[in-house]
Amino acid sequence: MSYVAIADRDHEQHMHDPQTFITKYIWSQDHKVIAIQYSLTAIAVGLVALVLSLVMRLQLGFPDTFSFISPDEYYQAITMHGMIMVIYLLTALLLGGFGNYLIPLMCGARDMVFPFMNMLSYWVYLLSVLVLCASFFVTGGPTGGGWTLYPPQVILPGTPGVGGGIVLMLLSLVLFIVAFTMGGLNYVTTVLQARCRGMTLMRMPLSVWGIFVATILGLLAFPALLVTGIMLLLDSVIGTSFFMPALLSMGEASEYDGGSPILFQHLFWFFGHPEVYIVALPAFGVISDLVATHARKNIFGYRMMVWAILAIGVISFIVWAHHMYVSGMNPYFGFFFATTTLIIAIPTALKVYNWVLTLWRGDIHLTVPMLFVIGFIFTFINGGITGLFLGNVAVDMPLSDTYFVIGHFHMVMGVSPILVIFGAIYHWYPKITGRMLNDRMGRIHFWATLFGTYAIYLPMHYLGILGLPRRYYAMGDTSFIPDSAQAMNAGISIAAFFVAAVQLIFLFNLFWSRTRGAPSGGNPWNATTLEWQTPQTPPVHGNWGPDLPVVYRWAYDYSVPGAKNDFIPQTMAPEDVPTSDDSYDGSEGAHS
């Protein structure tokens, strides 16, 4: 097309205006935009799950008070809350959000290696969220079978949502897995193939290691959920008997015959246990980077940290049956899984020691991210120790299906990763937006969240030891449960409302600081890793200027003796490192 009238060109400009907006922010293939899309969607659906938990707490704290919460609705709330939090919030936010944002930036790449597939990954994820939410509006409502979706009850009449609800839930999970696989192939391939010059595997920040190994776990474990989902779907829609045993349902023999619910449990937990580390490993990685940056010290035992991540990744595939001790398994089987469960605690504990040793005699800056780091370490130790209790068959038997388990996994998988996510947002928000989050609001948010969540979950351990069963709508007249337990439940509910309200401060902070926060500059925390060395903040499409960065050192050169500054960016060649005054006597071995 050689000639275009000026008027037409103008016209075309206008036509293109919204289109550029669309390609920039909607159909974007830029990993940073996709990361934000993933994160915002995950947070939005997470808020739905938060509201559902408040519904449950209303009922538990004040039974017989709210007529609008029926038992069916209570079960639906439980189910959707659990599933959304574990899959659609944590997994999506940590891998789709943080993974997308951090991997290319921290590895020195311009983008993910398959940007189109990356974009597709987000849109299929969004579709899975919409399908899931659609189940709120079908007749019968969402499924109420518990987030573990155990057959037979999840697809038997009498359980809420046996019609549309469970079908939509399973379809949504299938979509989620497709989305995750597309994203995951990207993350792994990018780490393996697109690192910049000088970035060896062992020079990668631990965030990338955590996300990388978690993604591999996801790629190998989600197929188990896919297999389970497909077969359960067939059982429920066309009436096969993969998992469904012969049974009487409402006085009538059902058409099912011979299937095995235990088989379902094995498959589900073969996915389910790795899933907890799919969430935990990225959190471990992020914490390692935050702790080193804000304590101005190299991470203690970097290699051990990497090995521990790898070891946890491998072992997490052979511990699944510790979720099934009460299913009546062979005692030798239980013994095997108790042993592997205790073994996986070793590399996990090692990581905790290393974080603490990194703090030890560090130059600790009590910034907001650092507060969250410390909160995380406390909380994770707490949850890990109760995990050791539950890992032993004999101790687990009476505790299984009580509030003790709720306390355990909320400490370890609820509060801990959420604290990491908050810390990470306070840490990386300046890079994403170019502005700092408000510090005062951040501190209030931290302390209120920390104490609030402890007020919720610590008492639950006690309730569990009393024998308070999990997943009950109301206790009724249960002789072994004292009235004081009810008082405690009311207290927990009040704390839950308090914590939920406090999150509004955080949301407000996110929006407010977007325009009013103090400008941050490119590297407000004086950090070493690549994402802080981009030519622009926020980084533009393509991340780096004309040349890709070159990496000369590992990610943890903080407080290096003899260097002028207490950090040396990964991109700084040894000959460029400014040294401290000549008066410094470098007897402790100068930098090399």
Add this chain to the structure above:
Amino acid sequence: MSLLRKISAKPWEHAGELEGLHGAFTPGQSAGRTGLYMFLAVVTSFFLLFMVTYYTRMQFPDWEMLADPKILWANTAVLILASLALQLASNAAKKHEFSRMRNWLLAGGILTLVFIGGQWVAWEQLVASGYYARSNPANAFFYLFTGLHALHLAGGIWFMALLGFRLNQPNRREQVPSSVTLCATYWHYLLLVWLVLFTLLLRT
């Protein structure tokens, strides 16, 4: 092992060293290959879990073997030929012989469609002789295995069609040969999966 050596490097030493590492990233074959291998790992996990499930479910008393349709043998032969055609396409691609490559791709695609059609015939035969998915888990597993395997092949055909489309765009044509090689790998792999599944279905 080089991986062990890699992860026992002491990164805090040797600041400034750049040797032994790959330079700037060039998108294309190596990323595609890594991505494909990772995907094959996912597919492996998927089918392996199905097979374990199959084997476990088989132990229950209600299991009734089904008579595998004879046409499966013919289908298997067709899939082997399809895999062969893709290999020849890949060989041609390596020599940049575009027209030969196109022909073999076409042949591979058609053979694969014939295979999928043949599987459909097997389904029809089973249904005609009363082997419904609902009536026995052995039947249900048969439909599930063959269906999911065919679905994976269909995905491959879709990708192959994209390649054919690209062949006609002069500016993207040069990327095609390396993708054809990946395509062939995918087909060989699905052939292997089918052979394993077929053996399992025959023997049980």
